[in-house]
Each structure stands twice: as C-alpha cells, then as structure tokens.
Amino acid sequence: MLKISELAAHTGLSAHTIRFYEKLGLISASERSDAGYRFYNESDILRAEFVKTARNIGFSLDEIGELLSIQLDKASHSCQEVTDITRRKLDEVNGKLAELESMQQTLIRLLESCCGGPENANHCSIMDALEAGIEPADSPSINAIHNRRTN
Amino acid sequence: MLKISELAAHTGLSAHTIRFYEKLGLISASERSDAGYRFYNESDILRAEFVKTARNIGFSLDEIGELLSIQLDKASHSCQEVTDITRRKLDEVNGKLAELESMQQTLIRLLESCCGGPENANHCSIMDALEAGIEPADSPSINAIHNRRTN
DNA sequence: TTTAAGCTTAGAGCTGACTCTAAGGTCAAT
DNA sequence: ATTGACCTTAGAGTCAGCTCTAAGCTTAAA
Numbered sequence A, B: 001m002l003k004i005s006e007l008a009a010h011t012g013l014s015a016h017t018i019r020f021y022e023k024l025g026l027i028s029a030s031e032r033s034d035a036g037y038r039f040y041n042e043s044d045i046l047r048a049e050f051v052k053t054a055r056n057i058g059f060s061l062d063e064i065g066e067l068l069s070i071q072l073d074k075a076s077h078s079c080q081e082v083t084d085i086t087r088r089k090l091d092e093v094n095g096k097l098a099e100l101e102s103m104q105q106t107l108i109r110l111l112e113s114c115c116g117g118p119e120n121a122n123h124c125s126i127m128d129a130l131e132a133g134i135e136p137a138d139s140p141s142i143n144a145i146h147n148r149r150t151n
Numbered sequence C: 001t002t003t004a005a006g007c008t009t010a011g012a013g014c015t016g017a018c019t020c021t022a023a024g025g026t027c028a029a030t
Numbered sequence D: 001a002t003t004g005a006c007c008t009t010a011g012a013g014t015c016a017g018c019t020c021t022a023a024g025c026t027t028a029a030a
Helices: A006-009 A014-022 A042-057 A061-072 A079-113 A126-131 A141-149 B004-011 B017-022 B042-057 B061-072 B079-111 B125-132 B141-151
Strands: none
Touching: A006 A014, A006 A042, A006 B004, A014 B141, A042 A061, A042 B079, A042 B125, A061 B079, A061 B125, A079 A126, A079 B042, A079 B079, A126 B042, A126 B061, A126 B079, B004 B017, B004 B042, B017 B042, B042 B061, B061 B079, B079 B125
C-alpha cells in the first residue's frame, strides 16, 4: 500500500497530477485511511503505470481513458478497437512530423543562406527571405517512407 | 488601402486574428476611416505577410515580435542576432522531432505486434505491452543526421 | 428606406495538461 | 508539546494562440 507521495515517487508523476488524473477517472485509490489519505494497492499501481506508459507514448488523456476502459473489460472489446486507437495516434504523429520536418528544412535553408556574422542586418538573407514570403519547404523523402507504413 | 476583411482574405489570417496580433503589437493599421475602420497600406500589408510567413515557418508570436523589431532597425542589429533566433528555433524543432519520432517508432512497433482483428482483446499484444510498461523507442538514425547539422 | 453585411470595442471562453493556492487536518519525531 | 512534513479539498491560474460574444455603429446594395 503506497501513499500518494510514494506512488508519485514510484511513477514519476507528481501528487498533484495523480489527483488530477483521479478527477478524470484515470487513476484511483482503492482505499483511504481514517483521515482520508489515499492508499494505492498493487492493481492501482499497475493502473498508474499503465497511464504513465501510455502518456509517454503520446496518447492523450482521453485516449488513455478509452484504453483503460478496454482494459477493464477486454472480453467485450476487440483487437481492432485497440489498433484503431493506435493507428489514429500514429496518423496524428505522422502529420505533426511532416509539419515539423517542413519547418526544419526551411530553418536549415535559412541558416545556410545567412553569414551569421556581426555585420548589420541590412542585407541579412534571412530577413530578405521572410520579407519575400518564402514557401515552407516540404520534406518529402523521410515522411513518404513513414507514411507509406500507415496508409 | 485594404479593410480588415480584405487583409484577412489577402493573408489567410482571420479578421479576429489580425486584431489579436495588433493587440500584441505585431500588425498595425496606419490609418483609420472617420468611423474608426482600420485601413492597411502597402507597408502594413507587407508586415502582415511577414508575420504570416514567420508563423508558417514555426516562429512563436514572441519570436516574430523580435524579428519585427530587428526589421524596423536593421542597421543596429546583426546577422548573428537573426541566426541566433533561427538556430534556437531549429534546436526546438529538432527536439520535438526526436520526441515524435520516438513515439512513431513505438506506435509502429505496437501496430506490427497486434493482429488488429475482430478477436476479443484478452490477448491483445498492444494491451500487453502497455501493461508491461514498454520503453519509448528512441529513433536514433534519422535524428542523429538532423542534429548533426545543428550542433 | 430598409436590410444585411461588415466594422468597432472590451473582455470572456476555449484547448489540454497540468500546476498551484488557501485553508485546514494528520502524523512522526524530538 | 511543538515542529515540520505530509495529507485533504475546491477551485483558480498558467501557457499559447486563438476564437467568440455582446452591444452597438457604418456602409453598400436593392
């Protein structure tokens, strides 16, 4: 039986966050002391670790809620439901990756174009590019590979 | 001279957003009609486009403010200041990319492990992995390349 | 002339995931 | 007995970047 600060130390979540997750129905303390202190038993701890793991992978708290409700009654949920959630998340991640890679390419291009020296910025090619309204570069190669796996 | 909705159409920003950016000091209307309507002249329009471009690249509104203040007095700012802002942003983008690529690898690994079929989730390998507390995979190869350019 | 679309303002609300505060009760050690 | 660390709650605040509302004024078209 762990107290909240012990569960916090164990999971790496703060006590505040654990209470917050409890409000959302993600984590609960099966028992309370007479004074109202939360106590977490083995299965509470496993559940908290599940939440932490899922959060690390990038699932939103809502999605973690979905996954937990599947976990509570696996017999009436299918693998497909689980992969659907996972695939949705992967698609989202791929979309963000594409955006960020486009930004990355643009930023690299800008940095390569500018001397970066102590000269004044009158002829700075980065400023010129921003004023001219450069297009965001899209970085096709890497994402094309990633996306192929998901579509 | 454009009215706010015309500038909105021109830039792809909403009129609401343009007013919001004005509050932050990013965009301004050099003139007003007798009734108080904003009117944007050529240089206002260029400034709005600058903001839009910088935002597309991924700069925060604060950073855009910095860039604009450099633009207003290029003679007293150096190329180095501009590249510093740009490099900072690139580092940030690279950091997010690394995180997302790690998530991506983990999600792909999960999807590959699961049948995704209509069977019940009693033996779903994704659920198993979440319960077992999988490590986030870090995807070294691609980021190692990206990061090499920035450090 | 009337109507609809568009403009103005200050300020509130939204998103997601926390993070913190205030006011108070509990517990272990000295 | 007192200190200090820990626990409780409801609820407010934070971040960034919008997004919307209300109440009222202006303008262009039919």
